[in-house]
Amino acid sequence: xxxxxxxxxxxxxxxxxxxxxxxxxxxxxxxxxxxxxxxxxxxxxxxxxxxxxxxxxxxxxxxxxxxxxxxxxxxxxxxxxxxxxxxxxxxxxxxxxxxxxxxxxxxxxxxxxxxxxxxxxxxxxxxxxxxxxxxxxxxxxxxxxxxxxxxxxxxxxxxxxxxxxxxxxxxxxxxxxxxxxxxxxxxxx
Numbered sequence: 001x002x003x004x005x006x007x008x009x010x011x012x013x014x015x016x017x018x019x020x021x022x023x024x025x026x027x028x029x030x031x032x033x034x035x036x037x038x039x040x041x042x043x044x045x046x047x048x049x050x051x052x053x054x055x056x057x058x059x060x061x062x063x064x065x066x067x068x069x070x071x072x073x074x075x076x077x078x079x080x081x082x083x084x085x086x087x088x089x090x091x092x093x094x095x096x097x098x099x100x101x102x103x104x105x106x107x108x109x110x111x112x113x114x115x116x117x118x119x120x121x122x123x124x125x126x127x128x129x130x131x132x133x134x135x136x137x138x139x140x141x142x143x144x145x146x147x148x149x150x151x152x153x154x155x156x157x158x159x160x161x162x163x164x165x166x167x168x169x170x171x172x173x174x175x176x177x178x179x180x181x182x183x184x185x186x187x188x189x
Contacts, residue, residue, distance in 0.1 A: 007189060066154060074130070
């Protein structure tokens, strides 16, 4: 049984992608995700303990900013990756992604003083880093290399805690799966 797809313009589709991104990288969602991934023994927890996500202290401004920056870049790339995997019409996909990037820049980046060209180069460098990781052969699969890159970006070196590596992998896999399923619901004109 086929479900009816929602007909949208490229602009409306890019707007939907923007809202998905905004939902993933806001402070409230990051803190909620931190609680989901907190693997410490519940008996050891009390209200004075720090909130953590992937082992980073969310009450430490430097750690929190590092996490937000990496999650922002990762989620931007996940949007691009999901679109690349779902769209058959490359020209339409690229138009939608251009609109999406401009929306993100106008609504989130422009006020920071970063110019569009500089920001696009920065994002391009992150995308290339993630793509190279996904193209690297590894016995555990290419996603393992990607997760290791993200892990290293967050901690400055690879955090050898297997739970950290696993949780990052789950985050990436579930996010890409959800995005692909959402994208398949649209019929872009």
